[in-house]
Amino acid sequence: MKKSFTQILMDWHRYQNDREMPWKGEKKPYRIWLSEIILQQTRVEQGMGYYHRFIEQYPTIQDLAKAPDQEVFKLWEGLGYYNRCRNLLHTAREIVHQRKGIFPDTYEDLLALKGVGPYTAAAIASFAYNLPYAVVDGNVFRVLARYMGVDTPTDSTEGKKIFHDLAYQMLDKKEPALYNQAIMDFGATVCKPMSPLCAACPLQNGCAALSTGKVNQLPVKEKTLQRRTRYFNYFILEYRQKIWVQQRTAKDIWQQLFEFYLVETEKQVRWDHSLIQNWLRDQLNIHEPVIGKIAEPLLQQLTHQQIKGQFIHLQLKQKPASLKGGDWKTVAQIQELAFPKLITSYLSQLKS
DNA sequence: ATCCGGCTGT
């Protein structure tokens, strides 16, 4: 009897999969949920350290729920997609306060949690409770698209349905947790996006893409994202050992993170002393600033935008009355706040 | 220097 896709995958997982992750085999829903939220849009290697720090600092969901926002954001700093952090806190508090700390244990209830979509609900349902839900993530799209030779775009409405149906069809209904882990690990280590290991692949015999030479063309995506460029000019305003910072609250990138005084411009500005002086005088009524370092612009690539960030250090002789919405903080206070990567990487390169 | 991969909320 020929072995099925599912059986081959399960055998590979059992005998050849040596990918280790700290949450593998984990059964506590809190830990599984936490690891899945951290791993959304994030590589395992990058998320690992964050996972350990979160578990150490917040061993239970009660610990997380009672933590101050700012502390959690600081721990999340650098991971990106800061909405995930907001949703993480929201959901922790909801579970503790509305559900007596008891984690939901059905797919529908999991899906209703903020920050939990179909993928994460299926992951928690299967890993924590061994319920028969198939995860559909980028790995699953890739493995199924190649093995089955499906060229329907994965980001189309039709494609989503096709791949969900296929994923459920292939799921090992008796061992959903093991199967889901198997297919994702397989996609990550064998059926990789670039240079997949087809020669050593246990599924090579039945692979449609391999036999038609289309491995490198699958999976298909229909949308190519558009990027716009924005210019963020940060004035690092210093007055008596304190620096002015504000929290980002607008409906924009980096919500709830902190930043220095921001001047956003349409185009690259070539800042020189007279331009800076005029700008400060006209916009903030600041006179006779001591202009320090004018750093080279830094690039930050976001999902749909490219940020060109420039930092300019200024020491002020008087406290400007016209600054609104922010605060003067000491360096020690600033270290407690979470900043976007653009800013933390600028600050860290300052020291070195 | 540029490209690529990775889910959820509105």
Next chain:
DNA sequence: ACAGCCGGAT
């Protein structure tokens, strides 16, 4: 349908 980050690979 579209917007949100970062690191590693190329």
